[in-house]
Structures are given as structure tokens and as C-alpha cells.
Amino acid sequence: MSIRPILRLWLFAGAVLLSTVFAGAAAQAAPVPKAIRIGTLYADSGPFATSSQSQLQGLQFWVNDVNREGGVYVKAYRRKIPVKLITYNDRSSTTTAATLYNQLITQDHVHILAADFGSVLTSVAVPIAQEHKMLLFDQTGTGANFFTPDNPYIVLTSLPTSAEWPYALADFLKAQTQIRRVALLYATNDFTGSQAQTLRRRLQGSHVKLVFDHGVPTSTSSYALLLHNVQAARPDAVIEFGYPNNDIAFLHDLQASGMKFRMVFTIFPGQLFALMKSSVGVQTLAYTYTYPTPPLLVYNKVNYGMGLDRFKEAFRKANGKNPNFLNIAGFNTGLIIQKTLDMAPSLDQLALRRSIVDFSGKLHTLNGTFKIDTATGAQIGETLPVGQFIPGSRGLAVRMLYPPDLATGKPVYPAP
Amino acid sequence: MPRGGWYSVGVVLLFALLPFVYGNHALLFNMMMYLVLAQGINVLFGFTGYLPFGYVGFFGAGAYGASLAILLVHLPPVPALFVGAAVSVLVALLLAPLLRLSGAYFAIASLAASEVVYYIVSNPHLVSLTQGPYGISLAQVYNSGASYATMVVVLAMALAVVVYLRNSHMGLALQAIREEPISAGFAGINVVRERIRAWLLSAALAGLAGGTYAWHVSVFYPKSVFDLNISVFAIVFTLFGGVATLVGPIMGTLLLYGLYNWIGISQPEYFQLVFGIVIVLLVLFLPNGLVSLLRRVKIHVP
Numbered sequence: 001m002s003i004r005p006i007l008r009l010w011l012f013a014g015a016v017l018l019s020t021v022f023a024g025a026a027a028q029a030a031p032v033p034k035a036i037r038i039g040t041l042y043a044d045s046g047p048f049a050t051s052s053q054s055q056l057q058g059l060q061f062w063v064n065d066v067n068r069e070g071g072v073y074v075k076a077y078r079r080k081i082p083v084k085l086i087t088y089n090d091r092s093s094t095t096t097a098a099t100l101y102n103q104l105i106t107q108d109h110v111h112i113l114a115a116d117f118g119s120v121l122t123s124v125a126v127p128i129a130q131e132h133k134m135l136l137f138d139q140t141g142t143g144a145n146f147f148t149p150d151n152p153y154i155v156l157t158s159l160p161t162s163a164e165w166p167y168a169l170a171d172f173l174k175a176q177t178q179i180r181r182v183a184l185l186y187a188t189n190d191f192t193g194s195q196a197q198t199l200r201r202r203l204q205g206s207h208v209k210l211v212f213d214h215g216v217p218t219s220t221s222s223y224a225l226l227l228h229n230v231q232a233a234r235p236d237a238v239i240e241f242g243y244p245n246n247d248i249a250f251l252h253d254l255q256a257s258g259m260k261f262r263m264v265f266t267i268f269p270g271q272l273f274a275l276m277k278s279s280v281g282v283q284t285l286a287y288t289y290t291y292p293t294p295p296l297l298v299y300n301k302v303n304y305g306m307g308l309d310r311f312k313e314a315f316r317k318a319n320g321k322n323p324n325f326l327n328i329a330g331f332n333t334g335l336i337i338q339k340t341l342d343m344a345p346s347l348d349q350l351a352l353r354r355s356i357v358d359f360s361g362k363l364h365t366l367n368g369t370f371k372i373d374t375a376t377g378a379q380i381g382e383t384l385p386v387g388q389f390i391p392g393s394r395g396l397a398v399r400m401l402y403p404p405d406l407a408t409g410k411p412v413y414p415a416p
Numbered sequence: 417m418p419r420g421g422w423y424s425v426g427v428v429l430l431f432a433l434l435p436f437v438y439g440n441h442a443l444l445f446n447m448m449m450y451l452v453l454a455q456g457i458n459v460l461f462g463f464t465g466y467l468p469f470g471y472v473g474f475f476g477a478g479a480y481g482a483s484l485a486i487l488l489v490h491l492p493p494v495p496a497l498f499v500g501a502a503v504s505v506l507v508a509l510l511l512a513p514l515l516r517l518s519g520a521y522f523a524i525a526s527l528a529a530s531e532v533v534y535y536i537v538s539n540p541h542l543v544s545l546t547q548g549p550y551g552i553s554l555a556q557v558y559n560s561g562a563s564y565a566t567m568v569v570v571l572a573m574a575l576a577v578v579v580y581l582r583n584s585h586m587g588l589a590l591q592a593i594r595e596e597p598i599s600a601g602f603a604g605i606n607v608v609r610e611r612i613r614a615w616l617l618s619a620a621l622a623g624l625a626g627g628t629y630a631w632h633v634s635v636f637y638p639k640s641v642f643d644l645n646i647s648v649f650a651i652v653f654t655l656f657g658g659v660a661t662l663v664g665p666i667m668g669t670l671l672l673y674g675l676y677n678w679i680g681i682s683q684p685e686y687f688q689l690v691f692g693i694v695i696v697l698l699v700l701f702l703p704n705g706l707v708s709l710l711r712r713v714k715i716h717v718p
Contacts, residue, residue: 088681089680091680093643094633094640094643095446095645098446098633099440099442099443099446099677100680101442102439102442102443103440103443103681106439106441107439107440119551119637123551123633123635123636123637123640124633124636124640126635127558128442130558131560143551145550145553146635148555150555188538188540188548188549189550190550190551190637193548194550215540217535217538
């Protein structure tokens with residue numbers, strides 16, 4: 001055996017050892033920041049203001065919570081460091097948001113970048129984060145366009161991509177033998193249009209037929225005429241996909257028309273229950289179906305952060321009101337950031353992403369199982385089940401119907 | 417060098433060099449975009465008296481025209497921008513009969529027209545052509561540096577157009593039409609033709625800005641590029657500086673958009689208050705814009 005290959009091997013091993021030692025020394029030499037700077041945007045006016053502020057309130061609650069304990073543990077520095085939340089107001093404008101995301105990255109030099117609420121205000125952040133090689137913690141921007149295998153700088157934290165929302169709903173409809181004719185009414189935007197596409201695709205080839213399939217502008221505020229057209233199609237179930245303003249207008253007009261359908265599904269009563277209840281009333285919501293999300297939906301298997309009951313109590317104490325889903329979504333983003341910093345060996349943005357991939361599927365928070373598509377960063381763990389509002393002596397309660405592992409009862413069908 | 421030429425060169429150089437000393441390139445890009453749009457409004461309102469509230473319709477048409485040229489015809493971004501401008505000009509040609517209206521009627525009709533264009537583009541039945549309401553992704557051609565450089569060139573073009581109008585027979589003819597169309601007609605000016613030329617020129621500038629914006633942001637929804645606020649901002653910046661001049665819209669955009677961002681970043685809680693006070697003071701004391709202040713102290717304004 002020649003001695004040369006052995007010598008080369010030893011030289012190589014020595015070089016690796018030396019570089020590791022130097023790298024470690026360099027890491028130790030890097031100054032510890034006084035605070036972990038987390039940058040995000042919110043809107044105090046415009047169409048996204050209500051949702052955006054709720055989401056920010058949840059993230060702010062998490063910041064206050066970890067700072068009370070001395071900060072967040074950062075593995076890269078092997079110590080707890082306080083968190084500083086830097087926020088700017090984009091007033092629901094994408095042009096302003098683009099400027100402010102840049103401000104957070106280039107002027108404030110944030111360690112962590114989190115997006116504002118929803119797909120529209122997140123859309124401008126996606127290329128900016130990618131260009132600056134910053135990992136974007138996308139909280140509720142569910143546009144499928146954002147997630148591609150060639151962009152490792154994005155992770156969806158608190159909702160699945162909108163095209164995946166109706167998976168359980170489609171399976172639920174297929175599992176009901178009495179439901180054969182479905183009417184689909186949806187607002188024509190990325191969020192609800194992609195849900196309509198998924199529902200159509202997943203019902204194809206089943207015994208369930210779409211007897212009415214109609215898109216309306218997102219600005220639609222009167223559904224009276226459309227409801228007559230829906231009724232003429234004699235559906236067994238009516239599915240309405242819209243933003244809160246669409247759902248409110250639809251349910252209002254349904255109540256006013258006196259029409260009765262055997263099953264009515266809308267999205268936002270399950271997310272913004274208090275708002276929907278005050279807008280359309282308990283009677284209108286009774287026996288309708290929705291995607292229940294926390295706090296209506298309780299995940300018992302929580303292995304990271306507060307459970308739902310503790311969160312509700314602490315949030316109420318801090319903010320003087322009950323939390324809604326978007327408060328939980330913001331708080332959940334904080335938990336994902338916390339776990340990421342706890343796991344990542346450095347604050348290099350790709351190292352953050354790798355550590356997220358490592359704990360993906362193993363983290364169970366009050367928002368469900370955090371699991372991402374490791375190729376694209378899209379959320380695939382926090383699925384949306386189907387539930388029904390059942391009136392009782394203490395107001396409306398949500399009965400979980402589908403998937404079977406979450407079910408707490410059978411549907412009341414047809415609705416009385 | 418024609419009058420105003422050096423100012424234009426200075427502004428273009430400023431935006432070409434600023435990225436080397438200031439990191440928030442999106443702010444600089446947006447400022448250039450509003451400079452182009454403000455000059456486009458200036459061409460139309462300043463020189464003909466037509467105030468187009470629906471100006472954003474041309475911006476959105478340009479954004480979509482350029483994007484679809486990239487996605488469907490696989491054109492490189494720069495030639496696609498000219499397709500975007502051509503689409504805006506085409507839309508402007510179709511809407512040219514609006515010029516028969518005037519004053520508030522024209523302003524409202526142009527706003528309605530831009531909404532029509534928006535609803536056509538975002539119609540879900542046109543998904544195969546425009547992607548309907550689901551938005552556009554140009555991730556495959558995303559290049560913030562090249563799109564920034566292109567916006568510098570578009571800005572140079574917009575300023576050149578206004579310099580030309582300030583120094584040409586066409587500009588004088590347009591101003592004559594604005595002041596007294598009947599007399600201008602008697603003087604041998606083809607009123608309809610000149611108005612339509614200004615209308616198309618203004619639309620082309622908005623189309624170029626829209627296309628470049630689409631390339632720069634690369635992911636957007638119809639609502640983002642047909643947002644009425646874009647029109648409102650461009651109009652306010654133009655009026656703030658002073659119309660029918662080269663310098664007015666530049667001053668208006670630099671000061672007001674600079675203030676908008678400065679307050680928005682440093683003192684967001686005072687944003688509405690400060691911005692509101694500035695605009696009220698302007699309307700009360702400087703209805704002809706900041707340039708009127710300069711003229712009062714005998715400073716020549718190109």
C-alpha cells in the first residue's frame with residue numbers, strides 16, 4: 001500500500017479540523033446582539049386593517065411573553081436574548097409595503113423577517129426576501145404562487161396554502177350519501193378562487209355533482225338575486241367561499257330571503273366567530289358549516305408553547321378580550337420563530353430554514369401540527385377540518401364532523 | 417441643452433447614483449415610479465387640463481401587457497415593456513372618446529373606465545389569458561437591479577417628454593387648447609388631434625412605468641396594479657409641485673413622497689395628521705403648487 005493516499009487523507013482531516021476550530025472561534029468572536037430584532041408590517045387602515053392588527057397583536061403577545069422570561073433562547077449564542085419587535089404601518093398598500101420590507105432588511109438589519117397579514121401584502125415581500133437572502137416567516141399569506149422549490153427563503157407558519165383548505169370539505173361531501181347536488185358560489189380572488197378550483201377537482205368522478213358554479217367579484221355586497229339562481233338549481237348543499245365581507249353579505253341575504261338549504265357552508269364564521277356572530281346573529285349561523293380553527297377548535301396534543309386554555313386566559317388578561325384565530329396565528333408565528341432560534345446553530349438564514357425542516361412534523365402547537373413541504377416551505381400540517389354550529393342552551397357550539405379523527409359528532413342534515 | 421434639460425439630467429443621475437449610498441432601493445424605485453406617473457399626469461392635466469382620476473388604468477394595463485408578453489410570448493423583459501406601453505396606448509385609443517367630456521365628468525368617467533379595465537383583467541373567465549384574479553408571477557425573470565436601471569431610463573424618457581413639451585410648438589399648442597380651445601382651433605391648431613396625442617403620450621408613460629413595476633415586484637395581483645391610490649398619489653404629487661412645468665411634479669414627488677415615507681417610518685402615529693395639515697395648507701395658500709411660491713420670488717421655473 002502506498003503511503004501517499006494515507007498522507008493525503010491525514011492532511012485533509014487536519015484541514016477540516018483546523019477550519020472547524022477557526023469557524024468556531026469566529027462564531028464565538030461574533031458580538032452577541034443586545035436584542036433579536038424581528039421586523040414585520042401591519043396595516044392600521046385599508047381593507048386588511050382588522051385582520052392585520054389582530055395578527056400583530058398575537059405576535060406582540062408572544063414577544064412580551066418571552067421577554068418576561070428574559071428573552072428567547074438563541075442556540076447560535078447559547079444564551080437567552082431579549083426580542084425587539086420593529087413594526088411599520090403599510091396602510092394596506094403593496095407599494096408602501098415593498099418600501100417598508102426593504103427598510104426592515106436594509107436599514108434596520110432585522111434578524112428575522114415576518115410578513116404582514118394575507119396574500120396581497122405578503123406577495124411583495126416574497127421576491128424582496130429572496131433577493132436579500134432573508135427567510136420570510138409568512139404568517140397567513142397562502143397564495144400557492146409564493147412557494148416554489150427554487151426559493152428556500154420562505155416558510156408558511158400558521159395556515160395551509162389556500163388551495164389545500166377544502167381537502168376535508170370535499171372528502172366530507174363525498175362521504176355524505178344524501179348529498180348529490182352541490183352549489184358553489186365564490187368570490188373571484190386568489191384566496192377563494194383557488195379553493196373553488198380544488199373543490200371542483202376533488203369532487204370530479206364522485207357521486208357529487210356541481211349543479212351551480214359561479215364566481216362573483218370580491219366587492220359583491222348583495223347576494224339576493226344569486227340566491228334565487230342557487231335555489232333554482234335545487235342543491236343539497238350550498239358552498240360559499242368569500243372574504244368576511246362576502247360571508248356576512250351572503251348570510252344576511254340568506255336570512256332575509258327566508259330560503260332554506262339543507263347545508264350551507266361559509267369560511268369565516270370558523271375563524272372570526274365573534275365578528276360573524278355580531279354581524280349576522282346566532283340564528284343565522286345555527287346549523288351552518290365552516291372550517292373551525294382555534295379557539296373554536298382545540299388541539300389537545302400540544303408539545304410546544306401554551307395550550308389553548310392557558311393562552312386564552314393569558315391573552316384575555318393582557319388584552320382585555322378573547323383571542324380570535326388571527327391572534328393565535330400571530331402567536332403561533334412567534335412560537336415557530338422561537339423554536340427556530342432554539343435549534344439553529346447560527347443566524348444564517350439558510351441555517352434557520354434547515355432547522356425548521358428538522359423540526360417540521362414534530363412540533364405540535366395550539367394551532368395544530370407544524371409541518372412544511374420541505375421542498376417549497378408551504379404549510380401542510382395545519383389542515384382545516386369541517387364543523388357545524390349547533391345551537392344549545394349556552395349559545396352556539398361547534399361540532400367537529402370531519403376528518404374522522406377529529407370528529408365529535410354527526411352532522412345535523414338536513415338543517416332544521 | 418433645451419430649458420430644463422440640466423434639471424432632468426441631474427434628477428436621472430441622482431437616481432442612478434443613490435443606490436450606491438442608500439440601501440432601501442424599493443423606496444428609490446417607487447419614488448421614480450411616482451415621478452414618471454406624476455409627469456404623465458402633468459402631460460395630460462398640465463398641458464391639456466384633463467384630470468384623469470382613472471390614470472391607474474393605463475398603469476395596470478401596462479403591467480399586465482408586459483407580464484403577458486413575458487409569460488405567453490416569452491419575450492425578454494425590456495422588449496415586453498414596450499408591449500406593455502403599446503397595450504396602454506391601445507386602451508387609451510379605445511377610451512379616446514372620453515375626451516369629449518370635460519372637468520369633473522371626464523375625471524369620473526376615466527375612473528369608471530379604469531375600473532372596467534380592472535374587471536376585464538381580473539375576470540375569472542379569462543384565467544387562461546390574464547390569470548384572472550389569481551395574480552401574476554414573473555419569478556423566472558425577476559431581476560431587481562435590471563428593473564431598477566430600466567426605471568431610471570423610463571424616468572429619463574418621461575422627463576424628456578416634458579422638456580420637449582415645454583420647448584416645442586406641440587406644448588404651446590396644448591397650452592393654448594387648455595386655455596381656450598375654440599380660439600386655438602381658429603388659430604389653426606388641430607384641437608382633437610393634439611389632445612389625443614397628449615392622451616396617448618401620457619398613457620404610454622404610465623404603461624412603461626406599469627410594466628417596469630411588474631418586472632420589479634414580480635408577484636402581484638390585479639388589485640395591486642389597479643389600486644386607485646396610485647392615481648391619487650400621482651395626482652396629489654403633481655398638484656403639490658405645480659402643473660405644466662418640469663420641476664413642479666419633481667418637487668412634489670420628492671418632497672411629498674419623501675415626507676410620506678419619512679413620517680411612515682419614523683412617526684407613523686402622526687402620519688395622517690402631518691400629511692393632512694400639509695395638504696390643507698397647500699390648498700389654502702398655494703393652490704398653484706410650490707412652483708407658484710418660487711415664481712413669486714422671481715425664480716424662473718422650467
